[in-house]
Amino acid sequence: MQLDHATIVTADLDTARHFFVEIAGLTEGARPPFPAAGYWLYANGRPVLHLLDATATAPRAAGRSAPRIDHLAFRLDSAAEWQALLARLHAAGVDHHTAQVPQMGAQAAEQQLFVALAPGVVIEFVTALPHGQLHAQR
Template structure:
């Protein structure tokens, strides 16, 4: 099994799209012609983030499913110091507020560094990398 995508329902589609494209480094790509507005954002050729307009009515047949779902956060792993530094540069250039946290090692898992961005109320985006990649 592998992660496919996360859907974020937001009333501010354009701001969310700008964040994921300009800061996170995803690419806006093709999207099927659904009855609700939105964007599909791609990483490595796959649509990993689906943004959906919260002001559009919930489509049939599953309105009950759309009533209460919530994602606390989604996380992207950066594999190199260059990716980490590029992300920090984009965050600073765009003035996006963020918080950092360090994760101590546990068992075979290495120490890690995290960045948390509150994209919207109740939607947090996390970026994580090995601690050695986050060192200046």
């Protein structure tokens, strides 16, 4: 089993699209002709993130709680990808903070970078690359 895609419902569709395309590095691609506005964003040729206009979604059934995703995480496997992400974040003036997942057994420590895209929507970028490789190309 593998994750197919995630959907973010947002009232600011264009800002979300801009972040995921211009900052995160996903590409906008083909999307079926759904009646509600939205975008399908691709990574490595696959549609992995669907953005949907919150103002066009149907009202929720009475008594049904709103689903919630705490955050999405994208893995970067090369120092060049990490450096390119940092450059885009800095160029766009996007606030972010970093953290580290401590080493666990034989699994190496991982570096994390978090961006609060909108209230309730956090995007994480994670890599297992050593800290020195992540900053060597600045």
